[in-house]
Amino acid sequence: MRYLHTMVRIADIDAALDFYCNKLGMKEVRRQENEQGRFTLIFLAAAHDEASGRADKAPLLELTYNWDSEAYSGGRNFGHLAYEVDDIYETCQRLVDQGVTINRPPRDGYMAFIKSPDGISIELLQKGAAKEKAEPWASMPNTGSW
Numbered sequence: 001m002r003y004l005h006t007m008v009r010i011a012d013i014d015a016a017l018d019f020y021c022n023k024l025g026m027k028e029v030r031r032q033e034n035e036q037g038r039f040t041l042i043f044l045a046a047a048h049d050e051a052s053g054r055a056d057k058a059p060l061l062e063l064t065y066n067w068d069s070e071a072y073s074g075g076r077n078f079g080h081l082a083y084e085v086d087d088i089y090e091t092c093q094r095l096v097d098q099g100v101t102i103n104r105p106p107r108d109g110y111m112a113f114i115k116s117p118d119g120i121s122i123e124l125l126q127k128g129a130a131k132e133k134a135e136p137w138a139s140m141p142n143t144g145s146w
């Protein structure tokens with residue numbers, strides 16, 4: 001068995017693509033419009049996987065947009081999506097500059113949490129060993145929950 005994708009439902013395509021593509025650097029690899037079911041599926045690959053030509057083998061993120069709006073509430077049974085980053089401090093600073101809230105700052109030089117426009121928790125993990133602790137991150141408080 002091979003892991004294929006994780007599906008999350010989104011309330012707004014533009015807001016979701018701005019977050020996952022413009023801010024997290026993910027790439028749209030395919031899209032399916034379903035007239036009968038009145039929904040759109042958008043499959044995203046992490047930039048690293050797309051750039052290395054592995055998007056057809058790597059786990060994808062499947063965004064489901066229902067044309068008839070629904071209220072989505074997060075169940076505690078779903079935790080987060082996790083992505084590896086080359087530099088956790090540079091990534092978090094760039095996200096802050098783009099207006100993203102860092103709910104759990106990388107005080108340890110290793111792990112940070114943000115949330116998507118639909119409230120999906122996204123875990124960002126430093127590639128390899130944790131970075132040296134550095135300000136302002138080392139003493140930055142949490143912002144809400146994640």
Ligand SMILES: C[C@@H](O)C(=O)SC[C@H](NC(=O)CC[C@H](N)C(=O)O)C(=O)NCC(=O)O
Pocket residue numbers: 007009037039041062064066
């Ligand atoms: C293409 C394949 O990866 C799918 O996930 S299709 C699964 C299918 N999705 C839908 O019908 C999307 C619209 C639906 N209203 C929804 O919000 O899911 C499906 O069976 N979805 C049910 C589910 O629980 O995933």
Ligand code: NI
Pocket residue numbers: 005007062
């Ligand atoms: Ni699916």
